[in-house]
Amino acid sequence: MSNNSENVAFYGNLYSYKLYTRPTALRMFGSKSYKKSKSSKHQENIQKMLKILALNDPLTTWSMAKIQLFEDTEAVRVKEKEYRRMLVGRRDRGKKTPGLLDIGLVVNDGIRYTKGASNLYRLSLHGVLYCLDVLDMTEKEIDIMAQKYAKVLPFVFGRWNSLKSHLGSDVHRLKVLASGTFLDNIQISKASNFPVYEILTYLNVKYQDDFETISESDLADQISCWYYTTFLLPSQLRSKKMSSVNTAKWKKIFERDLELKDWYFGFVDEAEKFYKARFTTIRKLKKI
């Protein structure tokens, strides 16, 4: 039910994740989990908050603080403010320092009216990717995040359990994307017999105008399409051919899930049309 068509998106397509959001987030909020490498207090705070958001339904700043501090109202009061500042950034002495909302890792997910109006916050898809990339999430935490964000990324997180049962540890290829690798380089064109390179390139073309802002459902489509397409690559890029085992797994996922199948092959059709039209154009030159 939570929809965001009226919200202004502060994030763009996957290319802008790779080029802008991710590098900015790494610089400002840490490129490694604060548990693993020395980080500033600010980075630790941010990462802790992101994890809270990752593991819960949309929250108000107050409820975020309460998750950590339960009944200690005074402490919650202080923490809550800290959280809000991290979200909205701060404007001090004429200077604006960006917060998680400005960078696009967190989005406003509607307003709760229980007591007055209060904003609900959750991760954006960029935020989900950053968490996968940087926070040291356990298997169990990722499962919870998938469940909480199933509506936001329906074709992947909405089918997480079934994907896990079919793909095993391969489900985590999403982390490749999270780490900023889009796999649209020419090198992969020979890594598979399937037109992986062509599809991923078309995926870039289709959403190229959405660099500044993209609707969340379009971004979810872009991510999901990337996700299913990369399964057409062997796990190690060295081995040239997909094992028949992999292909079988892939078919199995689509067999029972017609909605997914229609959606994915709808995209494949689009890509095919795109390339065909272009070749038709050049063919015409031959006839002159």
Added chain:
DNA sequence: AAACTTAGAAGGCATTGCAG
């Protein structure tokens, strides 16, 4: 290399507003 400078971040305090 210790002492000093300084911009920006973090922390603290105050105020406002609203619902029960």
Added chain:
DNA sequence: CTGCAATGCCTTCTAAGTTT
């Protein structure tokens, strides 16, 4: 009045040069 939320202003801290 209490619990919650939002924001501005002031002070302290920190990380980085720069000077001596």
